[in-house]
Amino acid sequence: MIPRSHHDMGGLPAGKVERTEHDHAEWERRVDALAVLMGARKVTVDERRKNIEALPPEDYERMSYYERWIVSLAQSLLQRGVVTTEELARKMIEVERRAAG
């Protein structure tokens, strides 16, 4: 038996629900598109949820909605052998350097 998983928070006390609409950033739209494309290759919403639910509670709380999604999609790409951890690591360093200018 395991205790209640962090994500399974139905019924727990919670703060006010924020109902304001907001535009999505370009990167968030890209994450959404990636999820749709991976869905066409049988990465289901259930697989996406499994990877999100595996996040440590502090990361789950810290990350925004689409940050959780991109972590989940990256996990699926690793688990399915589409990319290796090394490839992901090298690409992240490359992108960080590019962003630093």
Next chain:
Amino acid sequence: MPQARFKPGEKVKVMQAYPLGHVRTPYYIRGCVGEIERLCGSFPNPEELAQMRDGLPPQPLYRVRFRQQEVWPDYRGSASDVLEVEIFQHWLEKA
């Protein structure tokens, strides 16, 4: 395809289990007794889909109606208030 074992109006108890994996049955409803409201259809098992398997054969999915006062011990609303949760057949047993 597994037969739908329950009919609308039948009393069912949600399995009180806390397994690993991706589970669609909310924590708060496990162990509660409710009543079948309707059969929603049969769908690939999300617990299996999450693990990159096909989830077949499709599993019957029910909408189950619970009395709010039975789900939440400190519920202060009307005794007639209900909560409906969609639950797959393998999480249900006859109550």
